[in-house]
Amino acid sequence: MNLPRHRSLGVIAALGIVAAALAAPTTATAGPTGLTELAPLYDAPVADSGLVAETAGRWFVELEGEPTAAGGSSLAVRNQHAAFRSSAKANGVKLTERRAFTSLFNGFSVDADSSQIATVRALNGVKAVYPMVSVAIPENQQASIPDLATALAMTGADVAQNELGLTGAGIKVAVMDTGIDLDHPDLGGPGFPSSRVVTGWDFVGDAYDEGSPDAAARVPHPDAVPDDCQGHGTHVAGIIGADGEVTGVAPGVTFGAYRVFGCEGSTSADIMIAAMERALADGMDVLNMSIGSAFTWPNYPTATASDRLVDEGMVVVASFGNSGANGLWSGGAPGMGEKVIGVASADNTHSPANKAVLSTGSDLPWTLLSTVEAPPTSGTTDPMVPVGFGCAEAGDPITVDLTGKAALISRGTPNPSVSCSFDTKYRQAVEAGASAVFIHNNVPGLFSGGGVVDRGAPGVGISLASGNEIKAAIAAGAEVSATWTDETTVVVSPTGGKISSFSSIGLSPDLTLKPDITAPGGNINSTYPLEKGAHAVLSGTSMAAPHVAGAVAILLEAHPGLAADEVRDVLQNSADTITYSTSAFPELVSKQGAGMVDVDGSVLAGAALTPGKLSLGEGYGGTRAVTVTNTTDAEQTFAFAHKAALSTFGSTFAPSLSSYAAAATFSVPSLTLAPGASGSVDVTVTLPADVTDEDHFVYGGFVVATSSDGTAYSVPYAGYGADYQAIEPIGFSNLGTVTACADFIGLDCVSDTSSWETFEEDGASFSLQTVDGLPDVPYFLVNFDHQVEDYEIVLYSARTGKPFNKVFNKVFQTDEGVARNSGDNAFTPFAFGGTVTKSTGGTIVTKTVPDGDYYVVATALKAGGDASNPDHVVGWTSPVFTIDRP
Known part of the structure; x- marks a missing residue:
């Protein structure tokens, strides 16, 4: 299939070398002696075969003056707006104004290609430029209780x-x-x-x-x-x-x-x-x-x-x-x-559930495997047949003919390293002839199973208890079926x-x-x-x-x-x-x-503890003061204690839980306060000595003050127990989650239906024209594993090996913080439209880049980093590409 495509240089491939540093622990003994894994924090989602472009064609432009709610005058804000519009027009900036803001935010929302943002950022009076996000309405799941x-x-x-x-x-x-x-x-x-x-x-x-x-x-x-x-x-x-x-x-x-x-x-x-x-x-x-x-x-x-x-x-x-x-x-x-x-x-x-009735006489609460068509409100299913995990990919395929039968499938897989989706189980059961599919939970309680494509058979999730009851009855020689009803019920939630x-x-x-x-x-x-x-x-x-x-x-x-x-x-x-x-x-x-x-x-409440939370930042603990105020009309003594909480270690996308925890000591064991009086205590939090930067240790706990009347008040604390800049922010931290390829190199696993085409070698040529409805311009694709403070892309001449111009060289620049991507298969594309900009004393000059051979150098400042410290900056150099206009 030959579709028109954006062509792009795969930044994410070149930076994939950071993967090893962020790999999640795979055994319970990973990390220091005490840092044992209780469980994965969640079942890491498996990416689909395509990549997700997370980009913005719309932006917030923030001006330097304060908005009126923060003390700016209405006249000053109006003048700043007028100056921005005039400057953008004079400098040939291609943008469309959407909204102007004066009260809570001083600036605009605009439509503009990312190739224009370096120019916008350099305009006189511009404080910051942010990508404008689109926010979806959360999905609604209905019941009637x-x-x-x-x-x-x-x-x-x-x-x-x-x-x-x-x-x-x-x-x-x-x-x-x-x-x-x-x-x-x-x-x-x-x-x-x-x-x-x-x-x-x-x-x-x-x-x-x-x-x-x-x-x-x-x-x-x-x-x-x-x-x-x-x-x-x-x-x-x-x-x-x-x-x-x-x-x-x-x-x-x-x-x-x-x-x-x-x-x-x-x-x-x-x-x-x-x-x-x-x-x-x-x-x-x-x-x-x-x-x-x-x-x-x-x-x-x-x-x-x-x-x-x-x-x-x-x-x-x-x-x-x-x-x-x-x-x-x-x-x-x-x-x-x-x-x-x-x-x-x-x-x-408590959780709502629909209700069926088993032929054994027991109620069968169920939830729909969305987006499967709902079962009927009456009628009886075919007899149920247990088929194990029902997942060929995990080594447990359905081996029986299910024609005229309803499949009973266990959630999960026999092989923890292989994922098997609800859709896979449902599809394989229907392909084996099942007239209905029941997936029972592998932990107590009901569940909501998503991502299932309807294939003409009812598909529902049931509890582990119901699944075990059905299997026990069948093992004892009974034929078990379910009768649908239009009734609902309420069940105790095991996760309540x-x-x-x-x-x-x-x-x-x-x-x-x-x-x-x-x-x-x-x-x-x-x-x-x-x-x-x-x-x-x-x-x-x-x-x-x-x-x-x-x-x-x-x-x-x-x-x-x-x-x-x-x-x-x-x-x-x-x-x-x-x-x-x-x-x-x-x-x-x-x-x-x-x-x-x-x-x-x-x-x-008879007391006030301030601040209400303690953010300890990066490092191996710290000391903070907490002020306690007695708001009752009687003298109170407040005794201090520490309550440790769980921690995480490992990567951003596949972290693990641990009970390895921080400790805390107090400058005084208690405070006795008269009515209305206040006093302070210093809280010193320390981490286990064997936690290292490579553990990416996120910890927390609670400072507890219990008053004479027995009421406990608390202040949560949390921090990053390591060098925060040890997190590598760009690249792939878990290559194995991309199921479309055995090896993820560049964007080579992009399917033919994708609008992205990639190359890793020098020599690609771009006309900077619109071809088949798409811009024929180079895009630089970046996977942000973690948020970064600053990001910029600078244009270099391939002939000289130096920046295109000492002052005209920025393809893209932001120092307002960049959001991380949603996962390993997501990226942010940055376009180069053939121009670079400079700013001198508030004057913007845009320069058109002549035809020729170029490359870019992209750099990012790590979250919380110091731009003067080379260990806090990561970079990438692109292949050489050619600008060749008609």
Whole structure:
């Protein structure tokens, strides 16, 4: 197949030599003596056969002056905007302005090819340029069990309502999302504005989808009615404050609905900032954003705009992200913001399930293998036949004819080194003739199996207990079948109260402790558009953030004098530590933050510990001061203790868990404080002596202060127990995850359907014209295994071996931080359009490069690195290429 392609030079191949330094431990004894592997942190996903280009054609341009919310004058900001527009035009910059921002962010969002960014970055008055991300609506999983009570009981929100009489009354909560169903009776409908949804705005319209290939769909059509046709925002609002068939955390709040999504698809980060500015103008007290962009830095514009909202008195709560399967450092903005409450997810204590009935008489709870067509609501299956793991690739193929039978398959594989997807098991069973496919779990409880292509047979997941019961009955000589019903049921979740597998993992790339706190987000029932069933069960950190937003409303009602920048500390002090799996050992701090939010505990707290978290940075521990304030009306003695938490070691994409932990000592064993008095304790954290830089050790724990009345308050801490710059940020850290090739060299495993064509040898020629609808320009493809501080690409003359010009040489430059890619099969392409730029005293000059032979040198400054230290800089030199215009 000969398709038009982008042609590219494979940066990622040349930098693949860093792989060995980041390889994950493969045995339980890897690392120092005590650094034994409890388990892999997760089952590392296997990449598909194609590569993913993660790039931006849209950008934020930040100007040097402060926005008005940070003290800038409106006149000064207007003048800076005018100067930028004039300078861009005078210097021939090819960009299209999308939006202008003045309040929370001073600058613009623009459409421009990456070849223009070096010029934009050099314009007078430009402070920074950031790629603008597209943010997708999280997938919705529906069920019909209208009960939020189990989630409220996990956090004490039910106690706050029923015993303390708190509902969030008088607090205005902004919901930036897909809108709110304005007719839903649980949310004050019908009508807008109503007694509950009192204000809002639709920024986009129903047809908008930022990720659509149809240009018309990418054009927003705003209007004044923020009604929800998708469902996500209605669900989020219900968790915050539904009052009807379901009850939210704070049923007395009023809402502002700020719609930034259409009926499907994605939105852009600039629309999010526009909605933030509107929420500020509308006087909202709390903003919930159950959306975000993974792998970013805390200086990303949506995060810094959120920080400015906090400075203006609004509490900002945001989901930390659903990228846990993508490894460490996977949290996203705006939850990454310095002053934002970034929220992780824990599973609900109970899970919804559909119900079938076995011929043995037992109920059979099941969940659908999406996106398989749902089973019927009546009728009986063919007899079930156990077929083992049902995976030929792992050495356990289906060897029986399943015609007229239903397959019962075990989850997992007999060979841990070989992955076998749900789709593979389902497909092989259907190919063997199965009329239905049942996959039972290999650990207690139900599961949700994704990525399955429908092949005409029902496919469901069932629990380990149900699978064992079926197999035992068949072994005893019984013929077992299942009868479908239209009923649903609730089952106890074996992972209830534990961190959800999808929840993103910190730390922040600047080594700030993130996420901040956890709330129930797995299997949460809440409101849903009436035309879609009125109620639904969804999962995600999208569901955890609104639980915390509701908790904030309760806290602000109880303590109206609490400042916006104090709220997070209060919530963190009273949070409850989450343990790992079935053990009593605390879960990673970089997954749970301070722990599960404790709503009534925060309201009734008799002490304040500041700061609410300790970010210890890189190195082998450190000393920090914690101030304790007695907020009761009686003298209290606070005794100090240390609670160690799990750590990780190994690579970003395949880390392992360990109970090897830090230790802590205190400058004083306790503090006795009069009412209203404060005192400080120095906390010194030390790491085991045999931890080395090669272990890539991420550790954490808790400083616990227990008062005379028996109440425990805590402060989480975390750090990177090594030289942070020992992480190699560019290249492939786990080559074996790319299943399309035995060896991954360059982009050689790109399929014929790809739009990328690569070469590794000198001599490729580019016309810089459009050929078959695609630009015939060189692209430089980079896989960022880890975030980097700065990145630049400099053009060299192949004839002289020197930069093209002493001052005209930049193809691309950014010093605002670059996000890491999502995985080993993802990359960021940078284009060279045939021009270079220079800046002298604020004057920009763009120079066209003449035809000839060139190469580029790309360099990156490692996260937290010092540009003057050569060990902190990584680089790559491209093959020679030719510019040959017609």
